[in-house]
Amino acid sequence: MWNSSKSVLASSVCTKIVIVIVILTAVASPYLVKNYISYTMKDPDIITPLVMTIIACAVPGLMALFSLDRLLTNIKRKEVFIEKNVRHLRVISWCSFAVSVISLISGFYYLLFLIIAVAAAFFGLILRVVKNVIEQALIIKNENDFTI
Amino acid sequence: MAIIVNLDVIMAKRKISAGDLSNIIGITPANLSILKNNKAKAIRFSTLEEICKALDCQPGDILEFKRED
Numbered sequence: 768m769w770n771s772s773k774s775v776l777a778s779s780v781c782t783k784i785v786i787v788i789v790i791l792t793a794v795a796s797p798y799l800v801k802n803y804i805s806y807t808m809k810d811p812d813i814i815t816p817l818v819m820t821i822i823a824c825a826v827p828g829l830m831a832l833f834s835l836d837r838l839l840t841n842i843k844r845k846e847v848f849i850e851k852n853v854r855h856l857r858v859i860s861w862c863s864f865a866v867s868v869i870s871l872i873s874g875f876y877y878l879l880f881l882i883i884a885v886a887a888a889f890f891g892l893i894l895r896v897v898k899n900v901i902e903q904a905l906i907i908k909n910e911n912d913f914t915i
Numbered sequence: 916m917a918i919i920v921n922l923d924v925i926m927a928k929r930k931i932s933a934g935d936l937s938n939i940i941g942i943t944p945a946n947l948s949i950l951k952n953n954k955a956k957a958i959r960f961s962t963l964e965e966i967c968k969a970l971d972c973q974p975g976d977i978l979e980f981k982r983e984d
Contacts, residue, residue: 913956915946 772843779839786832793825813876820873820880824866831862848901848908856898863891919979920958922951925970940965 792799800817804810838855841847870884926936937947942962949955950962963974970977 910956913949913954915942915950915955915958915962 775839775843779836779843782832782836782839786829786836789825789828789832793822796821796825816873816876820869820877823869827862827865827869831859834858834862848905850905853898853902853905856894856901860891860894860898863887863894867891917981917983919981920950920953920955920977921979922947922966922977925972925976926951929970931970936966936969939969 796818797814800814800821804814804817834855838852838859841849841852841855846852864887867884867887870880870887874881874884926933933947933951934944937944940947940962942965950958958978963977966972966977967974
């Protein structure tokens, strides 16, 4: 039977799979980009900037994924409304904004990155709101825990 | 906090242990400890009523207001 603990476990497994995919993509990015450029017959001059963008985005991406993994570990331990989780959400949000800025700059040589910039900024904004909600919930929980 | 809980004073006067009092009023010893050590942010009227009943006292005997300047 599907329940919340299995759902958290599935999210945790997915996060770990995505971490591996991001690392592999970052490592194989020169090869992947070269193949993509030759397949789409685009200007070969953008190979180096494209690889640089992918690797630059992989760093905040991995930071966000590791924070997400730690967040899920806390949720597994039934520790949802704690200061650490607020911090993890803040890190993920800032990482999204970092990816957005990198993509925005990369949008000058490859327009498609502008879509990623907008999506990452939007995602970061949503996470900031979620972080604010958890922050307020933490205050309410503390108040409730210390009401005897 | 400007409100001080003098529960330990009344408990000492009535010669009642924390374990016994928590059993009588129906709260956990951990919560009673929070109350005794002035770490509580609020107290329910129902808890206050049970404490007053158990210790045969008035709310004013347990709670005290001290101005913080």
